[in-house]
């Protein structure tokens with residue numbers, strides 16, 4: 485095979501790897517943001533659990549202080565009851581006293597509710613703290629992995645770009661320009677041609693003379709339909725007819741619209 489053609493085939497592989505590595509590099513910040521958001525969520529859950537426990541504690545203290553107030557009222561009413569002159573006054577005092585006792589019972593119920601809920605609150609906090617600990621460890625690991633991945637990707641990109649430069653220097657200027665145009669437009673440039681005499685990418689059938697030129701693998705021939713650069717892939721030494729037929733799909737109608745590379749570049 486012509487060295488220019490071989491360079492182009494290798495160049496397309498290198499370009500595909502560069503694109504893949506670049507996509508990976510681009511995806512990493514998103515991945516880091518995702519793991520940071522997860523950790524922030526775990527921190528917020530611990531804070532919420534702590535806040536709930538503190539709120540319970542302060543509510544309980546408030547209820548206890550209210551009970552004291554009511555108890556003081558009751559003892560005051562009892563003192564007053566010893567000094568009342570009329571039955572009416574006594575009845576009024578007793579009513580106040582009953583009211584205060586009822587208030588105390590209500591407050592005691594509320595305190596009991598808080599005490600019953602306390603175990604659930606504690607469990608919730610424990611779970612949230614355990615999740616935060618696990619997420620913090622995972623976060624560090626994942627960020628370290630992302631750092632390593634980025635470093636590896638950058639090194640790989642350096643190597644691939646060096647290969648790319650080398651390969652491009654082995655291809656004529658006009659052909660490189662054509663390659664770049666078609667790559668930008670089609671996403672791929674090199675189209676293998678098998679024995680069925682068609683461009684295997686766009687499926688268009690080649691004219692016999694064009695196929696003869698492609699078969700030699702000694703010159704740059706482009707597909708008149710998709711503009712890709714064609715190269716011939718000879719059949720394996722002992723082809724089994726059935727296997728070959730399955731491997732190379734029949735050339736029907738073209739899959740893509742014909743677009744002039746010159747127009748597309750503009």
Ligand SMILES: [Zn+2]
Pocket residue numbers: 675683684685686687688707708709710711712
């Ligand atoms: Zn084609």
